[in-house]
Amino acid sequence: METVKVTLPDGSSRDVTKGSTVLDLARSIGPRLAQAAVVGSIDGELVEVGRPIERAAAVRILTNKDSETLEVLRHSTAHLCACAVQELFPETKLGIGPPTEDGFFYDFERPTKFTPDDLPKIEEKMREIAQRDLPYDRVLFPKADVLKKFAADGEHMKCELVEDKGGATVQCYTIGPAANPIWLDFCRGPHVPSSGRLTAFKLLSIAGAYWKGSEKNQQLQRIYGTAFFSPKDLEDYLQRLEDARRRDHRRVGKDLELFTVNEAVGAGLPLWLPHGATIRRILEDYIVERERELGYQHVYSPDLAKVELYKRSGHWEHYHEDMFPAMQLENEQMVLRPMNCPHHILIYESKKHSYRDLPVRIAELGTMYRYERSGVLSGLSRVRCMTLNDAHIFCRPDQIKEEFTNVMRLVERSYRDLGITKYSYRLSLRDKANKEKYVDNDEMWEHGSQVLREAMDSLNLPYVEAPGEAAFYGPKLDIQLADVMGHEETYSTIQVDFHLPSQFGLEYVGADGKEHQPVMIHRGVISTMERMTSYLIELYGGAFPVWLAPVQAVVLPISDKHTEYARKVTAELRAGKLRVDIDERNEKVNAKIREHQLQKVPYMLVVGDREAQNGTVSVRHRKHGDQGSKPLAEFTAFLQDLDHRRVTTE
Ligand SMILES: [Zn+2]
Ligand SMILES: [Zn+2]
Structure with a gap:
């Protein structure tokens, strides 16, 4: 009988009858392996175990232990x-x-x-x-x-x-x-x-x-x-799927009245309800404050511009399919912006810069529009109108690494404050074969990815490379957050861009008195307000930590008699810059507690005769229950402390 030589993963080899199957081979190794075999692999190709071995080859037998x-x-x-x-x-x-x-x-x-x-x-x-x-x-x-x-x-x-x-x-x-x-x-x-x-x-x-x-x-x-x-x-x-369903931001967003989508406005265009809007405003204030500490300058720019602007930037050529169609106005065509970069470039250009001015960090909570297909729209996570925590850093080539490092530090700081712990880094590169989607300039792509690799290596951060995920104008470092099911999505991104500065002929005057071209770093730290809010809703299942909670405490008078004192308590907490509601409805206090518990309000403050007399509040935590009675001033200071320190654990 004719035999062929197979090599096994451990390096050993044996002769098998030509035409015998992978399963026969498994049997000859051992009955347990034969029983466990799911598929085989012949020279790297996965095959069913019934496949005959016709030639000398490297053969593996795979069981449920193999991924x-x-x-x-x-x-x-x-x-x-x-x-x-x-x-x-x-x-x-x-x-x-x-x-x-x-x-x-x-x-x-x-x-x-x-x-x-x-x-x-x-x-x-x-x-x-x-x-x-x-x-x-x-x-x-x-x-x-x-x-x-x-x-x-x-x-x-x-x-x-x-x-x-x-x-x-x-x-x-x-x-x-x-x-x-x-x-x-x-x-x-x-x-x-x-x-x-x-x-x-x-x-x-x-x-x-x-x-x-x-x-x-x-x-x-x-x-x-x-x-x-x-x-x-x-x-x-x-179980995890059930947990994910319970945390689904569309469901929690409805239960907690955070946002709504109305057909009269259109799909992918959510309306932020007061509680959701409060969370968004907290996020916006938070990130603007961090950026100001780091020398960013905040601007406002319009949500639309002439089509010519996007032709010049390259968006029209490479990003057209994701943009809304242009509007014809008298003699010009306008279009809703899909990104904020061109506006910020024009702001940089609006005055002359010397090397000493750089880096110039232009930031905006910029609203932009993308034509997402109706099938993919979902709650706050996939929308057609979104506001990005955007900034563009114009710097000298020798400043890239430091700026990149500073952005990475800001990302990590923000995640820590928001309580986000599960993330990984992805270096997104172009797909070389796709000339239509990416700017055609090999040298620029090489240089850009090299800069990012070096920066990541010097920070000692691990990353995976992902071809085909870059922006059309350059490679980027994406920070991927995992959801309850372990699925990863890009939330934060840092991009080093040599293309747009050259496209717009950007300049600064160098130490040598000559014109030089700045490098542009695009970065989004806490993503769009829509996506980050949807992520946080699911991360916390709606039970936001005090600093993010739309209502941090609710005051519950036991009966009508206590309304006056309850109002005083509310006013005092509000004067202490805390977000506090009062529930004056004529309901049993236990029913009110149940309801606010479902609304996931961190603290419920019950006030009756004793509290009014002593100037105290009876504190109830949504998770830990009764916390006993506390003088109002003490509770105020306690809540302010949780808020200021941005404590994310309960
Ligand atoms: Zn099949
Ligand atoms: Zn940009």
């Missing part, structure tokens, strides 16, 4: 889901079913809508098929045969995919033995060896989706689910 296998498990569960759906609803046609960051989905075309009640039924059917432990076999067909089969089944989307992607020979995977499968899908693979491996899965939701992601195509129904190797991992995930 690559979770995706395989989830994608295999997507197949199981689709198989169950077609058994229950035979009229359903198949789209695609890839794994996602947290699980999987499968897209279906069906004349009737799935309802949430269908999910447990589908899940039940999935369990039934899983328990039959049916193999996921790989089958190769001539293209014409597979097209014929899918066409006969009315699977027009599968036909389209086979036409697009299939070669002369088309690879499909079954559920059930290859000779007599119960289900078949056109797929790249690999999958788990058999359905019996799928023991911990859950269908989560139904959403709309477009075929191939384009609004021009037909609408499909997407079923989301997740899967894990162990029921315990699934349970943990569902």
Whole structure:
């Protein structure tokens, strides 16, 4: 028999019969490994364990201990889901079913809508098929045969995919033995060896989706689910999901009356209600104060400008798709600004600068507009109108590193004060192949990323590099915050830009008396007010620390008799610059406590005869309950201290 040599991960090698499978190899190593094997890898390509080894190769056998296998498990569960759906609803046609960051989905075309009640039924059917432990076999067909089969089944989307992607020979995977499968899908693979491996899965939701992601195509129904190797991992995930739902800023924002979205205004254009507006104003005051300490100069500039300005800056060429369309006014075209940079450049340009003036740090809580597609809009986190904690630092090349370091320090200080602890750094670079999206100037990109790398290295901060995430005009350092589910998004960003200064011909007079070009640093420290507020809502689940709470304490008179004293208490606390409400409604005090507890007000101050007589308040904390009675002056000083020190723990 012909043999081929396989090399194992430990460096050892052995001869195996040509055409024997990865699973055969696993068996020869040990029965436990064979049982645990999820997929194999032949020269780095992931394959199902049934794949024959036809040539000398490096072979790995992967189990649930290997990170690559979770995706395989989830994608295999997507197949199981689709198989169950077609058994229950035979009229359903198949789209695609890839794994996602947290699980999987499968897209279906069906004349009737799935309802949430269908999910447990589908899940039940999935369990039934899983328990039959049916193999996921790989089958190769001539293209014409597979097209014929899918066409006969009315699977027009599968036909389209086979036409697009299939070669002369088309690879499909079954559920059930290859000779007599119960289900078949056109797929790249690999999958788990058999359905019996799928023991911990859950269908989560139904959403709309477009075929191939384009609004021009037909609408499909997407079923989301997740899967894990162990029921315990699934349970943990569902717990976190529940926690995330409880903290969801859209839900908390409604319950605590922080913001609202009204169709009459439009999607992605939230209205800030008084309590949400208070949080925003606290954030704005906070960051402006920090920036003033660091020598920033704050300006105001209009939310729109002539299209020509954005043609000059390059936004029109590279960022057009994310901008609102231009408005024709008499003889000129105006457009809502997608970024504040050009306005700040014109402010820098408005006077002559010498090398001694630099750095010039121009800051603004700048409102800007981006045409986010309606499908992605969400609460405060994805909006069409946003106000950024923006600044542009114009400096000499020799000042970049110090300015960069100072911005990083400000970011870390702000995060500490806001109680944000989970973040990481990402160096966002251009995608070299995408000439349309990025300014074409190799030298500039190299130089920019080098400067950022050096600055990060000298700060000893770890970062990952992400091609394709840069701004169109240069690389940037992004600070990524993780949400409850561990998903990361960019909140703070620092960008070193050589492009716009040259585009606008910016200058300063150097020590040599000659004109030089300044470098521009774009930076956003606490993101847009919308996104940071949404993040903080979820971070605290609405139970804001005293310094961020829209209402820091509420005064609750026990009865009408105590209203006068309650008003006095309220006035005194307010005079101490504290945010205090009074609840004079004719309700039982316990009912009021319950309600303000739900509103997550940090402190409730109950006042009755005894308190009025002694000049005290009975203090109740939203989490720790009764704190006993305190002289009013003492409580005022206590609350002011929490506020001033920006304490974020309860
Ligand atoms: Zn597949
Ligand atoms: Zn900018």
